[in-house]
Amino acid sequence: MQFVINRDYFVHSVQHVTKAISSRTTIPILTGIKIVADHEGVTLTGSDSDISIECVIPIEEDGEQLVQIIEEGSIVLQAKFFAEIVKKLPEDKIELVVQDQFATTLRSGSSVFNLNGLDPEEYPRLPQIEEENLFQIQNDLMKNIIRQTVFAVSTAETRPILTGVNWQVENKQLTCTATDSHRLAIRKAAIETNIENLTFNNIVIPGKSLTELSKIIDDNDGLLDIVVTENQILFKSKNLLFFSRLLDGNYPATKNMIPDHSKTDIFLETKGFLQAIERALLLSRDGKNNVVNFKTLEDGIVEITSVTPEIGRVTERINTKQLNGEELRISFNGKNIIDALKIVDSNEIKISFTGAMSPFLLRPVDSDKALHLFSPVRTY
The missing domain is CATH 3.70.10.10 (Proliferating Cell Nuclear Antigen)
Incomplete structure (x- = not known):
């Protein structure tokens, strides 16, 4: 694998995907960032098995060339070191080359780093999600909803379901509820969807996932696609996929309170x-x-x-x-x-x-x- 990439875009995307990577994971490959170069551009993936984030840097955007793919391929590199290295590289272009045995070279200006990579085939596949239950909400509204609910989730693991925010969808309205059993926060918002009678009543998203999502979605009025399945939720915006597992269990009935x-x-x-x-x-x-x-x-x-x-x-x-x-x-x-x-x-x-x-x-x-x-x- 070999490509040359715009440093600023690369740093930005690396910072996004590292938010999903935990140093406490028991699966060694998940301490790394997966990098794939193909005809579409460069795709970066980070995951801790609860949250997965995928960023795509296209070959060109708005008429500006961001990536030059010389040879397609993939590699997994240690996130902790890689993120610090790319941030401090001196020039506005970075070249990445992978040779035999996953030996990887990073070059920028006169700076050269040789890194030991990991086998990308060992990296878990991201969930394949059927996009049946899809709705949309503005990015800046989503950030606001998270800010106004996630502070009230429980930090105690004694009742894991309360560490998440409950989402309900009915009549094209999203109702988000968070409680730690001493306080309760509710925020409602209109959603956009083409699905008639779209209804959910027990989606519980970990508070940690929503906090990380809030850090990486743009603060503008662009639309964020949201897809819900039985045990996963996917947030999609331009060049970004953010997966989170959902919490198991029934959220307490809060309406009667x-x-x-x-x-x-x-x-x-x-x-x-x-x-x-x-x-x-x-x-x-x-x-x-x-x-x-x-x-x-x-x-x-x-x-x-x-x-x-x-x-x-x-x-x-x-x-x-x-x-x-x-x-x-x-x-x-x-x-x-x-x-x-x-x-x-x-x-x-x-x-x-x-x-x-x-x-x-x-x-x-x-x-x-x-x-x-x-x-x-x-x-x-």
Whole structure:
């Protein structure tokens, strides 16, 4: 195999596929990047068997030649070293040559690296996915959906299904739900599809997969193709394939958890409330005591307090935009509220309470596409 390639495109694609490669894999070949040169260009693949990413660098794009294929072929090279090498090569062209016994030479300017490759025949084949269940969503909307849900997944492996985000599709609407059993985030969005009555209700995508996907899809209004099968999901954009396995098991029914009435409604400025909760937690020790006490006062004022016995106490009163309903005193995990407020795309939020010991809702005022549910904390 021999080809000459544009360095910037090569570095960019290598960085994408290395996001799928884990140093902790038990399959040695998966610590490498598979490189294939053929008549279409150069294809790079990285995988840890949960996530697989494939990038294609075409021979030319927009009239610019990116790759010159001298001899077709394939090789697997150690990702850890290869990614660092290509990033630091001096010239804007890189030549890669594979000889007998998988001996590989990388040349750029006066710099020459000789690397020991691995047999590409040992590299696992990527899943072959039937593109029956396909829908599309804008790239920038997808990034936004991930940002507004994945923070709420569980990090504990005791309930593996909660480490993923549940996707449901019905009536050309995607509903994404994440919960760690103490908080819940829901984000809805319209999708595009040619399939009548396309419906899914138990697709659970690992949070880690979605985080990596968010890093490599473009932040524009181009369309991302999404294909779902029984145990895999595929995201396709220009010159990029991103496969993820789906989590096994049934996601908990979360619809019944969302209250349909409230006793107290409070409207607050998002940024001011976020900063007040952040100040309330300044005395919490090592992030362990994140409890914030919240109570309504007269004239539309709420009081926020936080006590750390060995350090001290914080008290702050803030004005609400509007306060309706019964008096309220409640305690909650302040860090969970902060996480949600940071991803709210609205200057104003509405918080709806049904009582001191019942879960409460937080949602942006100017959108019905997102909501957050929190369990209160018992302080007595």
